[in-house]
């Protein structure tokens with residue numbers, strides 16, 4: 001019996017040491033240490049042995065079992081470590097490879113102009129208002145002193161939706177909306193940035209949709225000097241501290257007097273070049289003192305209140321500032337164009 005046990009131990013240890021993998025190792029465990037294994041078989045016969053023999057066979061059986069079991073455990077750890085090492089070797093990553101950078105967006109040049117202007121006007125105590133892009137004829141024209149049939153309506157060729165509604169042709173209807181909301185009581189200091197629409201054949205300098213920033217200031221002692229000071233502030237912020245402006249008489253039905261505002265050309269500094277067409281000046285916006293009719297129609301006493309208004313073309317400002325030659329660049333969203341304005 002003891003012979004047989006010793007022999008089983010040697011056999012088992014040889015098999016364990018030659019086992020190729022974890023699965024086969026588990027098979028060996030069942031084969032030698034399982035309920036139907038040879039050691040168990042030997043132990044079954046113990047009941048027929050004399051006590052002396054039974055004792056030593058019992059001891060040796062347990063020892064052999066422990067040795068085999070220990071050996072299987074050691075082998076198992078070795079095989080597992082080997083498997084991990086192999087996996088690590090196969091799955092190496094090169095941590096020095098440069099990563100894939102996500103594309104980082106840039107602020108659209110038009111949006112940058114709007115933000116810059118909003119910041120400037122908020123600092124001067126203005127609030128930012130909004131109005132609908134689909135507007136009533138009433139606000140877009142009539143409350144701005146442009147009754148139906150007024151010839152000046154032709155200045156702004158419109159996209160009508162119905163007889164009474166259209167895509168707003170300027171941000172000036174927000175003047176009327178703001179005045180009405182104030183119910184005859186000043187002061188008012190607002191700007192309104194937004195999209196406007198006019199029937200136009202698109203080319204390098206025309207677009208059927210563009211962006212304006214409207215300004216409206218109403219108070220009891222507002223003069224044209226306030227308008228001029230405000231515009232000078234605006235122009236110097238946008239184009240540089242050494243810019244000058246000049247006001248030329250013009251006409252808008254909703255302002256009286258009306259002016260067109262020019263800024264000294266930042267390319268030639270006033271001496272004349274191709275950008276300013278040799279004049280030294282570039283036109284950048286329309287403005288004026290709010291017409292008494294506009295105030296009265298929206299419930300303000302024009303004896304008590306006066307004010308000024310202006311309308312700036314945001315694309316035009318951006319084009320002058322960055323030397324952009326084609327207005328369509330703002331809308332075609334070519335990333336190569338937009339990404340230049342970091």
Ligand code: PHE
Pocket residue numbers: 169170171172214215252255286287288309310311312
């Ligand atoms: N609404 C005018 C335009 O679009 C600009 C303007 C605004 C002029 C306010 C005077 C006062 O042409």
